[in-house]
Amino acid sequence: MIVKVDKKGRVYLPKEIREKGKPKEFYVVELPYGIMLVPRVEDPIKVLEDEGEKLPNLDIKELKKVIREEAEKEIGLR
Numbered sequence: 001m002i003v004k005v006d007k008k009g010r011v012y013l014p015k016e017i018r019e020k021g022k023p024k025e026f027y028v029v030e031l032p033y034g035i036m037l038v039p040r041v042e043d044p045i046k047v048l049e050d051e052g053e054k055l056p057n058l059d060i061k062e063l064k065k066v067i068r069e070e071a072e073k074e075i076g077l078r
């Protein structure tokens with residue numbers, strides 16, 4: 001998805017993004033290749049716990065292997 005920046009440096013977020021969880025504040029994370037907007041949540045621990053429950057029931061070594069394989073697929077190494 002491509003969004004535009006106006007003359008004042010404001011970024012317009014499309015409606016479908018604004019309505020996902022209705023975030024009102026974002027963290028701006030500077031990365032070597034650009035920036036990333038991360039929605040600020042009221043209870044980050046709860047969000048992490050909810051995401052953790054979605055993970056497959058694997059030990060950490062197996063989980064790291066799955067993560068590495070998926071990352072390699074995303075960047076075209078597999």
